[in-house]
Amino acid sequence: MKIVHVAEAFAGGIVMFVKSLVENMPDDEHIIVHGERAHVTRFTEIRKQFARTNARFVRWHSAQRSIRLSKDFAAFFELYKVLKRLKKQHQIDAVHLHSSKSGFIGRMVCKVLGINNVIYTPNGAPFLVGTSKMSNFLYKQLERLGNGFGGQVVCCSPSEQEEYEKVGIQAITINNGITFERFNGLDLEPSSKKFCIVTSGRIINQKNPALFNSIAQYFQEFKQFEFIWIGDGPERALLSSSNITITGWMPGDEVARIISSANVYLSTANFEGLPYAVLEALALRKPVLLTDSVGNRDLVKSCLNGDLFKHHSEAIVKLLQYFNNTSMLNIMGEFSAVHGKESFNVNHTFTRYRNLYKGNSDHIKNDKYLKPALVNA
Known part of the structure; x- marks a missing residue:
């Protein structure tokens, strides 16, 4: 098969996906x-991750994150030309759109070109992003409008699917997944003398660094506790508590080593799609303490x-309960690994997407692993 992936926001979790x-x-x-978000990760660095794969790349120069009509029209016509050329060359069996901007523009383009086998994975509902009710209302209307152009909406967690169905958009769920076996052989025991709480990701509003800082501040006078944020971002100044260490961006193996040496993985995110960082924490047998938000609550x-x-x-x-009952953390960590392998294995993920690419959405809807997510569908 020939699968065309369209990703305006080609950085972070979407690259991993x-x-x-x-x-x-x-x-x-x-x-x-x-597209490219050079302020996050330059494409030259991203391309190295695909060096030994069966992928080739086409730059979408006009794509950008914010809503700006002139730029968005340019992005529409540029994508139209690219997909029209690929269709003429018989290079399209399925189009997979990643993130909201790609989903909206991509579904319009596919509708105009008569491309029917279209999958849209939001990777985080955009109408949960806004800092105001007005912006979230606007994003809801855009998602409804985009849905009218066709395509199958595929959420990466049951709670994300529920949010889409609340606004009247039918969707299915295919959980994100990782290869749990690649963490075999790592020393999974906490190595620090202090009680270590770790998180990983961009330091942006969506990850709520202010909340992470507020939690850490309570423990400033407790020298037994330390907090680590793996990553960097524009809101790092919000992590001002003296017991927080910001590592900056690190290679994947080093990230895994730090998480494996911690006691607890903490996520303060306002919402997620289904976060790879937490999935890796499950694979590393870590207890997880997560905000009760979309994407997190499925983990x-x-x-x-x-x-x-x-x-x-x-x-x-x-x-404090974890600190005073550290013996229970090993048991919780084992449950993390079991839950992760059962529900978020990459083999399940790509098998279901491959069925979608073949145009077999009914097979996905009848998948036994997905029935809990489709109760309200």
């Missing part, structure tokens, strides 16, 4: 039409492998 699909479908051809199973919280005070109480 597309790379996973490419690597696990080695017999298919993948054409990646992409905690009956409080066996961690807990959800709504307010910083709840997180503080849980961390």
Whole structure:
């Protein structure tokens, strides 16, 4: 098959997602039409990750994140030319759109060109992003409008699917997945003398660094505690508590080493699609303490492998309980690994996407692993 991936926001988790699909479908051809967010990761660095894969790249120069009509019209016509050429060359069996901007423009272009086998994966509902009710309302209307152009909406977590169905958009769920076996052989025991709480990701509003800082501040006088944020970003100044270490961006193996040496993985995100960083924490047998938000709540199973919280005070109480009962953390970590392997294995993910690329959405809807996510569908 020939699969065209369209990604305006070709950085962060979307790169991991597309790379996973490419690597696990080695017999298919993948054409990646992409924008660039150089302030996050330059494309020259991203391309190195695909060096030994069956992917080729087409630059989408006009693509940009913010809504600006002149730029968006330019992005529409540029993408139209690219997909029209690929269609004429019989290079398209399926088009997979990644993120909201690609989803909106891409579905319009496919509608005009008569390309019917279209999949749209939001990777985080855009109408949960805004800082105001007005902006979220606008994004909801844009998602509804985009849905009218066709294509199958595929959410990466059941809670994300629920949010789409609340606004009247039918969707299915295919969980994100990772290769759990690649973490075999790592020393998974905490190595620090201090009780270490870790998180990983860009330091941006969506990850709520202010909440992370508020939790850490409570423990400033407790020398037994330390907090680590793996990553960097424009809002790093919000992480001002003296017991927080910001590592900056690091290679994947080093990230895994730091997480494996911690006691607890903490996420303060306002919302997620289904975060790869938390999936890796599950694979590394870490208890997880996560905000009760879209995407996060799918990763905690009956409080066996961690807990959800709504307010910083709840997180503080849980961390104190973990600290005073460290023997329970190993058991919770084992539950994390079991839950992860059962529900978020990459083999399940790419098999279901491949069925979608073949045009077999009914097979996905009847998948036994997805029935809980489709109760309200």
